[in-house]
Amino acid sequence: VEHSNDECKIIHNNDEYNAKIIAKDKKLDLALLKTTVKNKNFVRISSKAPSKLQRIIVAGYPHGKNLSDDLKFTSGIISALKGHEDNTSQIQIDAALNPGNSGGPIVDEESGNLVAVAVAAYKGEMTEGINFGIKASQVKDFLESNKINNRKVSLKSSAISTVLENSTVYIFFK
Numbered sequence: 001v002e003h004s005n006d007e008c009k010i011i012h013n014n015d016e017y018n019a020k021i022i023a024k025d026k027k028l029d030l031a032l033l034k035t036t037v038k039n040k041n042f043v044r045i046s047s048k049a050p051s052k053l054q055r056i057i058v059a060g061y062p063h064g065k066n067l068s069d070d071l072k073f074t075s076g077i078i079s080a081l082k083g084h085e086d087n088t089s090q091i092q093i094d095a096a097l098n099p100g101n102s103g104g105p106i107v108d109e110e111s112g113n114l115v116a117v118a119v120a121a122y123k124g125e126m127t128e129g130i131n132f133g134i135k136a137s138q139v140k141d142f143l144e145s146n147k148i149n150n151r152k153v154s155l156k157s158s159a160i161s162t163v164l165e166n167s168t169v170y171i172f173f174k
Contacts, residue, residue, distance in 0.1 A: 007021075010171050076093055
């Protein structure tokens, strides 16, 4: 969102909607979008601290529509409780992240609760499987700082794949 004009579009259930960036945090690499989508499916934000070896699922659109418009899942573990350069707002995961995964949910494999938001992959010559997410506690702080009440969210379905399919949107800039 750094180079955008605060306007973007999302695709939800194959329909395109205008979205406006109403808040952003450059340090965390998070943005809050407002749109007219009426959706009752949400990923709950975990109240538990993440733990090493915790099994996770990542949802997103790696390489965007160039690959396909189908939501993709990868899985893995939480490798470390700090990110690049000891960044305590991040976790490190071994699940694959690619351009297009940014902003996607990282959920606990068992509960489906949000443990982080995908933000980056470590880029090195021979590096593989070093990827990062912003911790759910930081996401909560970001929402509260922007006066967003996330306590009223509910899930229609308890199946993780169904919740992720119905709550993860494709975001793009035109």
